[in-house]
Amino acid sequence: MEWIGFAAALCTTFAFVPQVIHTWKTKDTSGISLAMYIIFVVGVSLWAVYGLLVHDWPIASANCTVLFLAGSVLVLKLKSLRS
């Protein structure tokens, strides 16, 4: 059963890679919800803090990765709003 959790974690962590590439290339962020990415980045940051506090390194490292990826989409969205 552990491999299901591992495969699940791989998918939900790296799913954001194609979104970062898509947003980076097209700069098309109108369809992306700013509220979603703000709430999501806050949530993933809390998960990373939680993982560090309870010394759960898989949770901490997976969420640090998602934080970098979803954070990149958020930065691109904020940049497009300013320009």
Added chain:
Amino acid sequence: MEWIGFAAALCTTFAFVPQVIHTWKTKDTSGISLAMYIIFVVGVSLWAVYGLLVHDWPIASANCTVLFLAGSVLVLKLKSLRS
């Protein structure tokens, strides 16, 4: 420390609500990566199955909720590609 995990789960689960509303209202899905939502929905489904198999109801219920929300965005994206 548990409240941090609870707050984290709330954020990462309900972050998709504003995205569903945004996509539903605007039908603007060009900036949304199809690959992201396919991989993410697969991952969240695997998390839900994993939660059910190990009898972890918080993991199962949270991921069923995200599956419904992210799945809605995926359906709207697929509909816009067909039209």
